[in-house]
Amino acid sequence: MSRNFVDSIYLTFVNFHKGLFNLSKVPQSERTHIAFIGKRNVGKSSLVNKFICQDLVIVSDVPGTTTDPVKKSMELLPFGPVVIIDTAGIDDVGELGKKRINKTIKIISESDFAVLVLDSQLELSTAEKELFKYLSENSLPFVAVINKSELGINYKLIEQLNSNNINYLTVSCKTGKGIMELKEKIQKLLPSDSGISLMHNLVNKNDVVIMVVPIDTGAPKGRLILPQVQTIRESLDDDAIVLVVKETQLKDALDKLSSKPKLVITDSQAIMEVIKDVPTDVALTTFSILQARYKGDLTGFIKGLTEIDNLQDGDKILIAEACSHHAQPDDIGRIKIPNWLKSYTKKNLTIDVSSGNDYPDNLADYKLIIHCGGCMITRKTVQTRIRKAKAINIPIVNYGVLISYLHGAIPRTIEPFTEAISEWNQLKSQNKVTT
Numbered sequence: 001m002s003r004n005f006v007d008s009i010y011l012t013f014v015n016f017h018k019g020l021f022n023l024s025k026v027p028q029s030e031r032t033h034i035a036f037i038g039k040r041n042v043g044k045s046s047l048v049n050k051f052i053c054q055d056l057v058i059v060s061d062v063p064g065t066t067t068d069p070v071k072k073s074m075e076l077l078p079f080g081p082v083v084i085i086d087t088a089g090i091d092d093v094g095e096l097g098k099k100r101i102n103k104t105i106k107i108i109s110e111s112d113f114a115v116l117v118l119d120s121q122l123e124l125s126t127a128e129k130e131l132f133k134y135l136s137e138n139s140l141p142f143v144a145v146i147n148k149s150e151l152g153i154n155y156k157l158i159e160q161l162n163s164n165n166i167n168y169l170t171v172s173c174k175t176g177k178g179i180m181e182l183k184e185k186i187q188k189l190l191p192s193d194s195g196i197s198l199m200h201n202l203v204n205k206n207d208v209v210i211m212v213v214p215i216d217t218g219a220p221k222g223r224l225i226l227p228q229v230q231t232i233r234e235s236l237d238d239d240a241i242v243l244v245v246k247e248t249q250l251k252d253a254l255d256k257l258s259s260k261p262k263l264v265i266t267d268s269q270a271i272m273e274v275i276k277d278v279p280t281d282v283a284l285t286t287f288s289i290l291q292a293r294y295k296g297d298l299t300g301f302i303k304g305l306t307e308i309d310n311l312q313d314g315d316k317i318l319i320a321e322a323c324s325h326h327a328q329p330d331d332i333g334r335i336k337i338p339n340w341l342k343s344y345t346k347k348n349l350t351i352d353v354s355s356g357n358d359y360p361d362n363l364a365d366y367k368l369i370i371h372c373g374g375c376m377i378t379r380k381t382v383q384t385r386i387r388k389a390k391a392i393n394i395p396i397v398n399y400g401v402l403i404s405y406l407h408g409a410i411p412r413t414i415e416p417f418t419e420a421i422s423e424w425n426q427l428k429s430q431n432k433v434t435t
């Protein structure tokens, strides 16, 4: 490698350590989410406050004091970073109450673990029995907690829990009894790490990986975006050598290397320029395809591509973005993808865009869902969204997979991923996709 080139790598490291990539905080999307759920007035908020050792949530004897979910990031030691969520009661009443219940159910479906809080003085209600059923049917790990234990415990409640084989703990927010045991219990029951990561099995020690990051009007000022930061960090964790370049510098960077890099990862939007510069014997993929494998379902998204060539005039497409931002004149979700899709299909399509938490209930109205990379939401949330689409047989793809397809860059960009490429080859042999 040339001296200048080594210097540029060194600068990348220096900037990294100066904190330019802001790795000091684990983002919420990478934390395990634990929801505290139950009826109104069972002491969920008091328990959350005790659990996080902070008066975060307003507590009162008035049922339904918590209306919107309240989230708090904390370190649950020795487990690691988590988000604790206090929720509205699942027995709320009235029109507003129904909306709050729906919100709570949504929070539960996107959480990794639930703490179901019960009142020590009462028997199990119908709402609580339904909640237990929901948790079991959705395979969500949980623990039942009998709160207000200082007042004594209704023996019928214990009987009901025992007869349903429900494991429980007793706590008192007044005395603090049982809180430590609850923390320990949760850590024992939390689902183990899936072992999946953005860079899983892609690079080894001293492999060179080039990341192509366009600095255009869509790039945030003064920082890299989360998937780029994570990809750099994971590559460094694997002892790979990372070189970050703009798309205009890629050819120069490749020429300066004394040997070929192991992998080039590009922003999806630059794939057409990048694919021309990367030798065919160098693996190439996109940040968004890495996200599809990490949080989504890369093979499922490849299957979703079969719908593109079947689209007809008037078909409705949903573009789902997982965070809200001020749309740019050349916004990827609102402008570029709709234009690329219409130009590829030559059809008059109706395209709706949802953003942030608003993943619509009327998914059945759409022929295809195009989801963003989902970098700002948890893997569980992305998985829940995919499951909802699959449950009603609506094909779903993500930005990276779709953009590569529309620009003829698949199979090149999915080549590093064995299952995805074999799915693609199968679909191709059945003429369900075009190259």
Ligand code: SF4
Pocket (backbone or CB within 6 Å): 321, 322, 323, 324, 372, 373, 374, 375, 376, 377
């Ligand atoms: S729209 Fe999606 S991929 Fe883009 S920043 Fe937001 S969560 Fe990440």
